[in-house]
Amino acid sequence: MAHRMLRIVPEKCTGCMQCELACSFVQTGAFQPSRSVIRVHLFDEQASYAPYTCFQCREAWCMTACPVNAIAVNLATGAKVVLEQTCVGCALCTIACPFGTMFYNPDTKKAFKCNLCEGDPACARACPTAAIVYEAAAPDWMTPWADKVHSRYLEAVSSSS
Amino acid sequence: MGGWTGKILRVDLTRRSVKVEPLNIAWARDFIGGRGLGARYLFAEMDPRVDALSPDNKLIFATGPLTGTNASCGARYMVVTKGALTGAITTSNSGGHWGPELKFAGYDMVIVEGKAPEPMYLWIYDDEVEIRSARHLWGRTTWETEDLIREESGVPDAVVASIGPAGERLVRFACIINDRHRAAGRSGVGAVMGSKNLKAIAVRGTRGVALAEPKAFLEATWTAKARMAKNPVTGSGFAKFGTLATMDPINEVGALPTFNHQQGQFEGVQQIGAGALKKSGRLLTNKACFACTIACGRVTKVTGGGVERYTIYTSRKNWRMAAEGPEYENAWSLGADCGIADQDAILMANYLCNELGMDPISMGVTVAAAMELYEKGVLTEEQCGIALRFGSGGALLKMVEDTGWRRGIGAELAEGAMRLTARFGHPELFMGVKGQEFPAYDPRGLQGMGLGYATSNRGACHLRAFTAGAEVFGKMDRTATDGKAELTKKLQDTGAGSYDASGLCSFVDSAIGPKDVVPMLAAATGLPYTVEEILKIGERIHNLERLFNLRAGFTAKDDTLPRRMLAEPTPSGPSAGMVNRLAEMLPRYYEIRGWDADGRPTPAKLADLGLA
Structure with missing residues (x-):
């Protein structure tokens, strides 16, 4: 059986840090983002915000x-x-x-x-925009993305030679 | 105890010393934090008659017990000082990440005193607090300053609140910017910082904000968040349209000030509103401040050819990247009030205000006043270096840049609209109260807003008593004066006690109120706050600020509006023929406030509030 995974949908992220707050609360009993194991990156100039954590x-x-x-x-x-x-x-x-x-x-x-909070991840529960969802995913769910990155890499290599 | 960290930082720039002090817990209980606690310290420690730009003025950065927690919108800090623009007490609020980061470093407040002999910045990394040289940062924009401090410190997570060239040059409405686009905007707190030769405060905190009753706190914050998610404004409206959603309805009732408040409707409103921002492709996405589940921030880009049409000299490389803005206020002040219907010009002026560190509300209204002076023939093209006509985006951008750098006529605009119009012999063209320019609601078409402006302790302000909520979006008759005194007092006290003091953003108030804030505050601090007590604290804060202003020399004569609002009826539109009938509301307001006819709190009222 495939395990459920934390799926990140960066387009939905607003950069509010509720996931970091929830995660750090689980870890420490206080609000302490420096102890969160999910981190949100704010790429302000590119208008993009993305949480990331362990892929397991x-x-x-x-x-x-x-x-x-x-x-x-x-x-x-x-x-x-x-x-x-x-x-x-x-x-x-x-x-x-x-x-x-x-x-x-x-x-x-x-x-x-990240230990997936024993199967009930606090970050996914705290996210107000469903940018982090805990759901069943095929083991190779990242393959299309990896293929895209790989072909981009090959293109770059071939065009620079 | 929780919520508060229990420590404050006292920084003496003259002596170049830093001290950690215990928080005065009795004051924290009675004033909560943020606006209230900051005002309590300022009132106790400083003579309100000092010159705002002298080393005797103090600059306080104050968080609340909910700042840095998961309470939705618990991101705020308040800058409390004597305003450079007004000479009154000011409490200027900002979101982003700076306030929470200060809490994570372990401090509730920073009190800055004195004046550094040369440019300095304050570095805070948990217990490590240093006053460092900022000579290499002087003259840099706020965005450059943030990047440079993060680079040279090697701490990419440091959050920076800084002033730009405008604050350095004591532009009277200079603001303090953090996270590039978040501003402690009004009343010239940035000029006060500049007068102290303090360029920035950079913070990195790795500690936690603890709570007295964690389980009860989580329950309270989740209940509040669920309510906010269901509300049409905080749940989806502000995320989709931002505060710009307000523009159309305000224009429809004829209360969108246009051409320096000559008219109440703007022809070009469709070109500068929320719809245009989205349709034109300028809106890229929305963004949240720390812990905010509303996410009203507009992330935008100049896409309409403005970069080619207008010449800007300040950090040109930025014009191809995403930035933030405009809020409704900025789109109105830089747009409708100056008669400008070009959204690119508004965006560029907005970004420039953030980079140079200026309040876009005061900037726009000051440019609008200058435009009216120009059209009256008082200012000339030769003086201004450009034809300063209403509707000219190029003129707006030139004025914004010239003001930020204090060049040419910009040196006069940098003094704000009150001093500018007085200097050129037309004080009646200043649109504001107590030296502070009006925000985006014409008080002729919205009677309550007029009373709110006239009695706000920091000069004209829409956030201290947003009666437009009831007058445009609610059930109150906007043209009537009945009940407006009661409404204004209620909103002033509620806002001060529940949001401004606790560390929440006042935008939560569409969905939640004191009864939702009380369980959060009680669980965070472990103190048995009640709704009645929070409202009383709000009243206490408002009266304390009033006492400060009275001692600073303000009188009931200053609780007024410009002649244009009181005696020149709106010429056309749905508010045609109306003026603000302040005289019908003000005596009643003093009465229910427990103030005498001269607007002074009675001894009985002060005793009741524990301020005697």
Whole structure:
């Protein structure tokens, strides 16, 4: 069975940060965007706003990089989760993640990341415009986008040679 | 305790010192935060008679207990000071991300005192607070300043509130800009900042805003957000059309001031309204301030060939990129009031005001006054460097740039419309109150707005008592004076207590009111606030500001409107023949306020409010 995923619809995002607020509240019990594992980027000059968070990669480099096996898979949600007791705070995972969605908490000296809130993500619930939706998605839902980026890359390479 | 961080920053620019002080909790309880708490500190610490542009004036940046929380629209901070434009107390409000970031750094307020010997900026990164040199930033626009500070500090998440060339040059209606397009706009708070040689305050905060009762707080904010989502204005209207949605209905009742408030309807209204912005492709998307679920911000681009038609000298590279604006107010002041129907000119003038750091309302009305002076033959083409005719987009843009840089005739416009018109012998052409230019509602066609303008503590202002809500969109007769004193007082007190003091945006008020704000405030702070108490706090704030102004030298004579509004009837349209009948409303207003005939709060009223 395919797991549900956090699907981001950037065209609907208004940059209001309700997702960061909700996420940080789950993490800390206070409103603290610096501890949010979903981040909104505001591209003001391009009139574009986009939240991004962990894709829960099938082939998760954070897991591969962790020297103490402190990142495990939650079988119910498919989320990759940090086992706090095991994590030694080396931060290798934050370097390994190609998307910048692994974080390090200097207070606890542990890594932290999106764990899909045990299957009820606070960010999706808080989003006032449905720019973040938690829904079933085919495992290859990003393929068309990846193909587009790849063909653009090939074009650029061939035209510059 | 929660909501408040419990700490304030006191910055003495003369001595170049920074102190962290505990928040006065008794004052916080009685004045909540933002506008109220800032006014309490200013009143206690400063002689209201000081010159607004002298080092003796203080500049206070104040957040509220809801700033930085997930309460919808909990983004606001207030700049509280003696206004350079008015000489009255001013409380200038801005959204964006700056207020929340200050809370995340751990402070409820920043109090700036004295004057730096040379340009400086304040750097705040949690506990690290420094006064740094801004010599290299002086002369830069607000947008350049934000980028440069983020670059040189290596902190891309730093949020910057800064002044532009206008604030440096003490343009009397200079504002403070944060997040490029968000402004603490009115009364010249930017000129006060400039007079202190303070270019910017950059903040990065990584801490949290804690709450006294987190579970109850979430319930309260979710209830309020659900109400706002269902409301036609806060749920969809403002997202789709922005505040520009207001233009058509106000024009339809003949209360859209045109040609420096000579007329109440504008022929070109279709070309500068919300519909035109969308249809012309200028509107790219909408944008929210921090924690806002309304998202009324207009993200736009100049697409109508304005870049080719008009010559602008300030940072030309920006004209191809997306920026923000216009609000209804700006589209009106830079548009209808100057008789300009070219939306590109309005957008460009709006962006320029943001870059140079000026209040577009006062800018537009000042240009409109200059245009009337020109058409009367008082100002000449030689003086202005251009034919300053109503309707000329080129003239508007030249005046905006010249004013921001204080060049040529711009040096006169930089003094605001009251001083400009007096300087050229026609003080009757100043459209405003207490030195501050009118916003976009003609008080001849909207009786209540006239009383609101005349009695606003910071000079003419539409946000302190928005009676147009009831007079145009509600059930009250806009042409009657009955009940307007009561309405004005109620709106003034409600706004001050529930939104301006708590850290919310006043735009929430279409959907929610004090009874929704109270549970949020109570759960955030852990104090048992009630609706009655919030309204009383609002009344307390309004009276405290009034006391400040009385001590600053204002009297009941200043609670008035220009002769044009009182004695020159609207010439045509649905408000034809009307004037504002302020004299029918003002005595009643003083009476229900508990003030004497001279507009002074009685000792009994002050005792009742705990201000004796």
